[in-house]
Amino acid sequence: MNTPDNLKYAASHEWARLDADGTVTIGITDHAQEALGDIVFLELPAVGRVVKAGEECAVVESVKAASDIYSPVSGEVVDINQAAADAPESINTDAYANWLFRIKPAATSAAELGALLDATAYAATL
Amino acid sequence: MPLRTPLYESHLAAGAKMVDFSGWEMPIHYGSQIEEHHAVRRDAGMFDVSHMCALDLSGPDARDYLRHLLANDVAKLTTPGKALYSCLLNETGGVIDDLIVYFFSPQRYRIVVNAGTAAKDIPWMRAQLAGFKAELSVRRADNDNPVAIIAAQGPDARERRSTGNDAVAMIAVQGPRGRERFWAAFPASRTATEPLGIFQAAEWKEWMIARTGYTGEDGFEITLPADDAAQAWQNLREAGIKPCGLGARDTLRLEAGMNLYGQDMDEDISPFEAGLRWTVDLKDAARNFVGKQALTAGQPRNQFAGLLLLDRGVLRAHQKVITPQGEGEITSGSFSPSLNQSIALARLPEGVAIGSEVEVEIRDKRLKARVVKPSFVRNGTPLL
16 A cells, blocks of 8 residues: 655544645555546535644545544645546545645644654554 | 355455355455456456355155245246246235246246355255155355255254265356357357356256356356366356455446345335336235235335436435425445445335435435436436
């Protein structure tokens, strides 16, 4: 299973990456896309929505099932990946290139990011 | 230990992702369930359906017994090999299971029931044998019982193991090129099987080859000795037939508008409320089948219809449908790979018109859907 070293992971199978501009990019892991099977629909949060870490804020639907996506960090949604929403199957092709949404982190986010798993620890949960 | 079919090793070798299905370890897909779905609509795919339970019925009263047991009437079966779809009802007219019965002679039939329901069907069918001279034998194989179980006559029958291996496996080959590719793999079967009409079977060697299926495409369902299954699967793969899992099987049957037992109907639902009125044969007034009295006394309050989602999203079982005539419920829903849109089967209040628009509650939203006839795709062609 592909778990890049430069990302942080939630036990609920989201990945998070702190970017140079200070925002956090969030998607689902390769393991999650594999378990879901063919992805056919994404419901992404509204830009401007304020979320707490652990809050349900997106839904990924495969042919098989709907799966809730939890934000790994608190903050404001500043961007969503409309291209992925238009072609949900792209997540099956590459779950790391095809992110879901970006968060401008709240003050608590540094601690929340620090509490996420690194690649080795996440891979050990699978 | 989960139950495994005689093709378990073949699935692993083909890269299957295995899941639990009614206690059976079965392939959900071999990579992409959408690609498998398209293979069946456009060319040919095959499914291991050995978890379904084949039962052989024989005896002088076999025909009378089935006319008592089933809501459809086996009296209309007169050509050897001809098959009939029927519900097995309880006394209140609810559906215990749906099944296919194959006629060979008035003294000999084969019945195929669902995997998850066989454990309740068999005792029920045996209890109904009281007073009839007939014998029911279980032909399904699994890893615990690799040989068939033969039941003696009557409700108090003791089971005994067959001394030889009488167990069978079942493979469904489906798709517009399914029969051609099957004949390429087994050329000697062609003479016996090419004349077969829809819903008709022929016996070839020890195999039963039926022109039936659960996908809305042409094809064969093959019942063969368990010992032949792995080699046959291999030959069919070499003939270009793509292995397909339960995932594709579900989207294919949903597009074809075919009911799934346990989702679209169960013991509390009458066939009249599950879109199966056409399978209940009331023509012979003298025939008293189990459940008839309850069925003919009641008035169905619901109709069975299809839904086509007009907004983006995915319809799923148990979502609430809001109509001007009241609330309904989705019984099966998914994404249709052929239509590239979500579809569903639903139980709706009587009076909701085909073609009208309704709303479906999905999480915190209400999405628009159109009510359609419960059949979306047949023989590779969208019907909408």
